[in-house]
Amino acid sequence: MSVRAFAAKAVKSSFEPMTFDPGPLADGDVHVRVTHCGICHSDLSMLDNEWGISQYPLVPGHEVVGVVESVGRSVTHLRAGQRVGLGWQCGACMRCEWCSRGRQHLCGTQAATIVGRHGGFATHVRAQAEFAVPIPDAISSELAGPLMCAGATVFTPMLTHKVTAGDRCAVVGIGGLGHLALQFLSKWGCPVTAISSTRSKEAEARAFGASAFLATSEPAALAGAANSFDYIISTISADADWNALVNTLRPQGRLVIVGVPNSPLSIAAFPMIASERTVAGGRLGSPADVTQMLDFAARTGVRPMIEKFKMSDVNRAMDRLRSGQARYRVVLESEG
Numbered sequence: 632m633s634v635r636a637f638a639a640k641a642v643k644s645s646f647e648p649m650t651f652d653p654g655p656l657a658d659g660d661v662h663v664r665v666t667h668c669g670i671c672h673s674d675l676s677m678l679d680n681e682w683g684i685s686q687y688p689l690v691p692g693h694e695v696v697g698v699v700e701s702v703g704r705s706v707t708h709l710r711a712g713q714r715v716g717l718g719w720q721c722g723a724c725m726r727c728e729w730c731s732r733g734r735q736h737l738c739g740t741q742a743a744t745i746v747g748r749h750g751g752f753a754t755h756v757r758a759q760a761e762f763a764v765p766i767p768d769a770i771s772s773e774l775a776g777p778l779m780c781a782g783a784t785v786f787t788p789m790l791t792h793k794v795t796a797g798d799r800c801a802v803v804g805i806g807g808l809g810h811l812a813l814q815f816l817s818k819w820g821c822p823v824t825a826i827s828s829t830r831s832k833e834a835e836a837r838a839f840g841a842s843a844f845l846a847t848s849e850p851a852a853l854a855g856a857a858n859s860f861d862y863i864i865s866t867i868s869a870d871a872d873w874n875a876l877v878n879t880l881r882p883q884g885r886l887v888i889v890g891v892p893n894s895p896l897s898i899a900a901f902p903m904i905a906s907e908r909t910v911a912g913g914r915l916g917s918p919a920d921v922t923q924m925l926d927f928a929a930r931t932g933v934r935p936m937i938e939k940f941k942m943s944d945v946n947r948a949m950d951r952l953r954s955g956q957a958r959y960r961v962v963l964e965s966e967g
């Protein structure tokens with residue numbers, strides 16, 4: 632059995648066809664034929680070895696959607712022909728304290744789909760069966776891809792931080808993650824303010840569910856919103872005026888950071904202490920969290936807005952992502 636993939640041979644290089652043998656299927660794994668794969672900003676970070684963990688040849692792709700082709704001997708809950716999605720995590724020990732609690736995304740020995748193994752820019756991927764999550768019929772395969780990382784990344788913190796209907800919320804950064812966060816929070820029953828540098832995305836943000844819009848390039852925009860929000864999710868990978876954002880939180884409000892800014896955060900302690908505010912990191916969750924996210928999206932119509940490319944056009948697709956101009960998520964489609 633051989634897998635055809637698109638691989639980068641070196642840091643920041645372009646993708647070239649590569650064939651590899653995935654070996655025998657492990658008892659607990661599934662072999663999935665890829666039909667679609669979203670491209671996430673983390674794929675670009677891995678291509679550029681921004682985090683120092685990339686290995687080449689690198690086959691990115693961790694917003695994978697496909698069809699189970701075969702299952703390992705001990706897999707009983709999935710069968711050939713089933714449509715599944717796979718995100719950043721593809722394995723965990725399933726025995727530690729965190730796995731036992733159903734918090735497999737916090738397992739200390741977890742495996743990531745594109746770290747030290749090959750991801751979804753390929754005809755097939757392998758994963759531990761628990762991490763191949765069935766996709767509800769209501770969600771098309773091309774739109775399911777971006778939910779597997781971007782969607783899960785913005786949805787899980789809503790559960791972790793117990794966001795409830797009516798909470799006053801804000802989303803910082805209206806891009807691949809932010810346009811989904813606006814939809815999830817508004818469908819959750821929350822009034823949501825979109826916060827962006829300029830007003831260029833205001834009309835689209837309102838269409839995604841924002842009931843208000845703040846442009847941080849306008850004077851005193853954040854200062855004017857002091858004590859406004861119970862929950863803020865920041866999706867930007869740039870620096871921001873974090874102290875001004877903390878001050879937009881109401882008492883006991885939470886600022887959850889899921890994008891990775893360039894610089895360490897410098898945040899004054901007193902405004903956090905005085906109003907019992909929280910600044911936290913957030914990430915995508917367990918397979919159960921992903922299942923809940925997909926079910927909620929299927930029922931409420933939360934869907935990514937995508938630009939679609941053929942898998943063989945992966946270099947042009949990656950350039951489009953790198954440009955920062957994509958609205959809002961890039962998806963590769965397999966050619967058979």
Ligand SMILES: [Zn+2]
Nearest residue numbers: 671673780781
């Ligand atoms: Zn991702």
Ligand SMILES: [Zn+2]
Nearest residue numbers: 724727730738
């Ligand atoms: Zn574990």
